[in-house]
Amino acid sequence: MIRVRDDDDIRTVTLDRPDSRNALRPDDLDELRVAVADAETPVTYLRGAGSAFCAGADLDAVAALDDPSEFARRGQRTASALADADTVVVCGIDGAARGGGVEMALASDVRVATPDATFGEPGVSFGLFGAWGGTVRLPRVMREGDALEFALSGRVLDAEEARQAGLVSRVVDDPRAVATEIASGKPAALRTIKRRMRDRREDGTQERAEAAAFADLVATHREEIAASRGD
Template sequence: MIESTADGRITTVTLARPERRNALTPAGLDELRAAVTDAATPVVSLRGAGEAFCAGADLNVVDELDGDGAAALARRGQRTATAIAESDSVVVAGVDGAARGGGMELALACDLRVATPAATFAEPGVEFGLFGAWGGTVRLPRIVDEGEAMDLALSGRVVDAAEAREMGLVSRVVEEPLAVAEEVAGNDPAALAAVKERLRDDADTGTREEREVAAFADLASNRRSRKG
């Protein structure tokens, strides 16, 4: 269900279940978490096989769950999304085709989201009496403003790549998302890790600033040592 290949500074992690639009089962979530956690490269490129990025949770599985099972699936999805967000690598979501529900939530956990012109995004859970519970209600209003987050989550409407770029859901619309991963991977790995850690820091402002100073000093010291 999940394929992972490393080439130079990039590990490409592919959701490889195109016959189900890369919908994820509990086992698939575990495989994805392991693939991202085990990546030993500065950058991870996350993509979907076939015509979709990811349709989210496999509804054939969801429809068989009772309350306890649904809670367990939600926690599993949250653990996977958190593993993406906290990965030592910079994780770039390359969205080509549909990102729906949990698929959009996994993209939200990535450090960068880039889309092809064919990409579309939606949180359609409300149509089925559900909602995105893989951290989506937490991350979405941090990435787009609260009004847009409410609109997307309450309407279930589909957003195309251009609108996603306009609202800040993705940072770029490109023909080949891997090119962005390659651009990022061309930078210094230690600096990439430091910048990710600093931007992800949710401590108070004073603490973040002190950590920023310490991280910059470490990088500068290492740079001087290499030159010396």
């Protein structure tokens, strides 16, 4: 289900069940978590095979669960792995992102859509909601009122609506090009920027950590910094 390919500075992780629109089963979540957590490349590019990004949880698997809360926890662990990994996760959404697919995108660091991308949280129509961290991350990414309306209504957003709502940062024909652009940065700086912006501690603690990380980067790249003054 999960395919991994490393090319230079980018690991490509592909959700590869196109016949089911890349719906995620419990084992798929574990594979995705390992694929991202084990990445040694500065950037990981997450994509879906076929005409959809990800339809979310495999509902046949959900219906057969003895312990639905464990499935939720597995999804939460996978989403947290995307958010916490040293590698910068760029999510390229082409086609439909639904439910858990939206949640995996939310956990990524950068979300980029093609013009054909669409986003929806349809769980409310059959009595569910996004339990892979979606209720936590969605109002951080979108304004709280917009996030509530999006989740409560089950309405589908097109790519431009998603960009205007802050759900994606860009709408482009080739999302991988954004991953390549980001991968051109210095790996240590990429890791540090991600860690600092992901830090949820109180402001004073974050600022002290930010200053220390800045000093470390200056020490590492002092000669290049000096050489760039004339640019």
